[in-house]
Amino acid sequence: MLWVDKYRPKTLDKVLVHQDIAQNLKKLVTEQDCPHLLFYGPSGSGKKTLIMALLRQMFGPSADKVKVENKNWKVDAGTRTIDVELTTLSSTHHVELNPSDAGFQDRYVVQEIIKEMAKNRPIDTKGKKGFKVLVLNEVDKLSREAQHSLRRTMEKYSASCRLILCCNSSSKVTEAVRSRCLNMRINAPREEEIANVLEFISKKEGLQLPSGFADRIAQQSNRSLRRAILSFETCRVQQYPFTVNQAIPPMDWEEYVSEIASSIFKEQSPKRLFEVRGKLYELLINCIPPEIILKRLLYELLKKLDSELKHEISHWAAYYEHRLRLGQKAIFHLEAFVAKFMSIYKGFLIETFG
Amino acid sequence: MGKGKRNSVVVISSSDDDEDKDNGFLLKTGFRFSKSAPTRKNPKRAKRLSLANSCSWPLQPSGSSGFDEVKQFCEEFDQGFTQFKVTSGSRGNKDLWVEKYKPSCLEELAVHKKKVEEVKTWFEERLRNCADDAQNNVILISGQAGVGKSATLYAIACHLGAEVHEWNTPTPMIWQEHLHNSNSGMRYMSKLDEFESFVERVRKYGLVSSSFTKVSPSIILLIDDLPVVNGKVSYGRLQRCLHLLLQSIRLPTAILINDYSTYESVDQHSRYWEELQQSLQSAGAYKVTFNPITVNSIKRVLSKICRVERVEVCDGQIDDIAKASGGDIRHAITALQYLSLKALPICSLSSPMRLPAYPQENGNCSGHLDEGFSLPFGKDATLSLFHALGKFLHNKRDARSLVTSDRDAILLKEKFVRCPLKMDAPELVLRQAHGQARLIADFLHENVQDFVSEEAIQDAWVVNSYLSDTDLLLSPPTGCLVRKFEAENVTQSVAASVAVRGVLFGNTNPVSSRWHAIRRPALWQVEQSLWCNKRQLLSQRTDVHSSISLNNLSILATEFKPALNWLGHREPEETDGGIYSSDKEYHGISLDDKDDEIDNDEIEDW
Numbered sequence: 001m002l003w004v005d006k007y008r009p010k011t012l013d014k015v016l017v018h019q020d021i022a023q024n025l026k027k028l029v030t031e032q033d034c035p036h037l038l039f040y041g042p043s044g045s046g047k048k049t050l051i052m053a054l055l056r057q058m059f060g061p062s063a064d065k066v067k068v069e070n071k072n073w074k075v076d077a078g079t080r081t082i083d084v085e086l087t088t089l090s091s092t093h094h095v096e097l098n099p100s101d102a103g104f105q106d107r108y109v110v111q112e113i114i115k116e117m118a119k120n121r122p123i124d125t126k127g128k129k130g131f132k133v134l135v136l137n138e139v140d141k142l143s144r145e146a147q148h149s150l151r152r153t154m155e156k157y158s159a160s161c162r163l164i165l166c167c168n169s170s171s172k173v174t175e176a177v178r179s180r181c182l183n184m185r186i187n188a189p190r191e192e193e194i195a196n197v198l199e200f201i202s203k204k205e206g207l208q209l210p211s212g213f214a215d216r217i218a219q220q221s222n223r224s225l226r227r228a229i230l231s232f233e234t235c236r237v238q239q240y241p242f243t244v245n246q247a248i249p250p251m252d253w254e255e256y257v258s259e260i261a262s263s264i265f266k267e268q269s270p271k272r273l274f275e276v277r278g279k280l281y282e283l284l285i286n287c288i289p290p291e292i293i294l295k296r297l298l299y300e301l302l303k304k305l306d307s308e309l310k311h312e313i314s315h316w317a318a319y320y321e322h323r324l325r326l327g328q329k330a331i332f333h334l335e336a337f338v339a340k341f342m343s344i345y346k347g348f349l350i351e352t353f354g
Numbered sequence: 355m356g357k358g359k360r361n362s363v364v365v366i367s368s369s370d371d372d373e374d375k376d377n378g379f380l381l382k383t384g385f386r387f388s389k390s391a392p393t394r395k396n397p398k399r400a401k402r403l404s405l406a407n408s409c410s411w412p413l414q415p416s417g418s419s420g421f422d423e424v425k426q427f428c429e430e431f432d433q434g435f436t437q438f439k440v441t442s443g444s445r446g447n448k449d450l451w452v453e454k455y456k457p458s459c460l461e462e463l464a465v466h467k468k469k470v471e472e473v474k475t476w477f478e479e480r481l482r483n484c485a486d487d488a489q490n491n492v493i494l495i496s497g498q499a500g501v502g503k504s505a506t507l508y509a510i511a512c513h514l515g516a517e518v519h520e521w522n523t524p525t526p527m528i529w530q531e532h533l534h535n536s537n538s539g540m541r542y543m544s545k546l547d548e549f550e551s552f553v554e555r556v557r558k559y560g561l562v563s564s565s566f567t568k569v570s571p572s573i574i575l576l577i578d579d580l581p582v583v584n585g586k587v588s589y590g591r592l593q594r595c596l597h598l599l600l601q602s603i604r605l606p607t608a609i610l611i612n613d614y615s616t617y618e619s620v621d622q623h624s625r626y627w628e629e630l631q632q633s634l635q636s637a638g639a640y641k642v643t644f645n646p647i648t649v650n651s652i653k654r655v656l657s658k659i660c661r662v663e664r665v666e667v668c669d670g671q672i673d674d675i676a677k678a679s680g681g682d683i684r685h686a687i688t689a690l691q692y693l694s695l696k697a698l699p700i701c702s703l704s705s706p707m708r709l710p711a712y713p714q715e716n717g718n719c720s721g722h723l724d725e726g727f728s729l730p731f732g733k734d735a736t737l738s739l740f741h742a743l744g745k746f747l748h749n750k751r752d753a754r755s756l757v758t759s760d761r762d763a764i765l766l767k768e769k770f771v772r773c774p775l776k777m778d779a780p781e782l783v784l785r786q787a788h789g790q791a792r793l794i795a796d797f798l799h800e801n802v803q804d805f806v807s808e809e810a811i812q813d814a815w816v817v818n819s820y821l822s823d824t825d826l827l828l829s830p831p832t833g834c835l836v837r838k839f840e841a842e843n844v845t846q847s848v849a850a851s852v853a854v855r856g857v858l859f860g861n862t863n864p865v866s867s868r869w870h871a872i873r874r875p876a877l878w879q880v881e882q883s884l885w886c887n888k889r890q891l892l893s894q895r896t897d898v899h900s901s902i903s904l905n906n907l908s909i910l911a912t913e914f915k916p917a918l919n920w921l922g923h924r925e926p927e928e929t930d931g932g933i934y935s936s937d938k939e940y941h942g943i944s945l946d947d948k949d950d951e952i953d954n955d956e957i958e959d960w
Contacts, residue, residue, distance in 0.1 A: 278876075287888055331880075
């Protein structure tokens, strides 16, 4: 088991970061009336952990007994029936799923599941806890239509089920949905907090942690706790006992992006552009989201760039990221950005060095 | 024809009053007659048409005779026209010149002599020793439509004194008919079913249908119209069926195959035909390919027809028809008939008055040649996709200075000015190539970098930015719940136009032309393997690391997977070289069969 999972706090009391939020959540749940919740914040900040702990707080240990299912839904959409297959994680009290995996058909999924859950409403012997919890991940990736239908179903079935929504950016969730939920902003943990968690883990694992090493990992982690723990574990595999200036293995795709960046700096020509395209293709094939590629590439390019150009390049990166999200084929826009960079950079070189 | 006459139309019809009264009267009656024509849908057009004809004919001063003639002409014209329309489908109608001048002997064939000879000797051999079982008795004749495949066959049969027995293509069934039939309990038989049973029958019993009561010396079986197949399964059936036929038929059999491949190279359908031909050939069928008929032989045939029909059509026009037909003689003859339909009354009347008009007409003819598509006859020129792409990518321009355009054009800055294109408007080329926006954009994106000169990274960016625009246009609109297909059609064509014009505009000094292979967009393969990898990742999500929550894809790909690679966690094959080693490129989804087919298409210097 990965450390990320092994040391995931199981209860709200054991949470190491965001302790205040955890305590508030606990109070909220013990009063037995839980509104719909919307957790948002950058990745690796502990949203899921909090949600899981919250569920456990609500339903006791039985919330941990989950099973994974590949469920098929037959949705009757007017003239035709649609088959949707989705992986769900469920216990007797909750269902978790990523509706955006269904892509285009996400709205049917949301509606159908909530309906189904409302139908077989669990009845406790004591007649309590008469609702189920539906955890929806990546709500910001839901299509507009799906969010609309979500809003209606939230109102209609609010007696029988509670929704916990989870997303990175609340700006892509419609106002209607946001206003029906209690919004919980989960910040990215500070570097000291991350270092604390790493020290906690090393104590549990019985590892010798040289001072400053945890801080270095925390610095490199981009304030993502998950990433920090993952790279901590890889460091452990690579070399133990730790040394203070031990290299922290970078993510392979990030290395690859920095390779791309340096090859862009070396030569600016259509031929090089073509090579870069091939490399971008490989990143895309390995499921690295194009937005992240663009972001990382910009980061790498800015590192070595003359500050005179930084503003302009950032502008174009933003421009093409916007188009990337609007368009369908990411490579068109990524490549256009690279070409634009090459063009600007070459012009700059000619101007300065003749 | 056309231009000069049309001008005269305008003059006469607009100036009713300065002409003498007879003329005005005549014209009006002319209107009336043509209006009563039964086949016309649009009276306005009809007026123009008949006017055009009546006016090209020199008006004679004597009123009554003129009236009669016009009347006669109109009737004739209408008759001719209706007949033409109604009967154009049916066989054996002698009013159709295509049928009337069907070659009856070998000498009349416009097909190249060698080919005819080849086919003839093949049949002679087969007919001579038809008892001999060892040989294959099937000949494949392929060629574009209208190059005289069946005509050759009939002519040869006639020459050899054999009887042609043709596979009668069942008439297609319309839906109402089908409903009626199924109500009355008849089962629907697909054309393929019918063909199969026909082949079965012929193989087993030979041709002993009721129509063959008298014993004819020798029979040739002709399969002209193979049933259309769609999809692998039915294609397999057809192939099997034909192979059976090939193996066991005793009669000399000719299978005619239309060759579409030159036009619609992207079409799945034509690929089937090619495959079929190859497989039949390898099974022992004898194959003859007819080339498109040369312009000269078409011209010869046309002028012969003109002589026989005593129609006077100038050489220039015959030339036009022959060139516009693209080697399709049937088309050429029909076009000629259409043309002479107009000229018919002229010839029947006194001709000397007309003679002076000749030089002027000739001039018109040559003028028309340039416009090409304004001819009333003539096929729509189609281009293969690769031809069109080649045009766009090579980006040929006139090097001459731009003196012509400065008069009424908007003044452009120096950097926006481009030399005029050495091709039709890009949209026209697109239309001719039936280019779909997405396809065009993908292909251009894949290949355009090869054509941008090495120094011009700025150009590369301009091109890329236009392609990025194209992608935006092509992506389905978000936010609106109702899809408007009409609007989408427009966006499609706009997107294609943006892509093409962007490429043409952006690439300021294209690489000097040389041979280039057009690559198939790698994007397609990338998308496939991306999809495949996604599935894999998602399925691993639950079993590789026993995380109790579902993580989303981007986190999996960017954080867990690299970490797992380092940890060597249950993925032994990925740990050794890292995931980006080149041998694992594209994760081995093989699309090879498609690959080499398209890759072989080369763009030459058009």
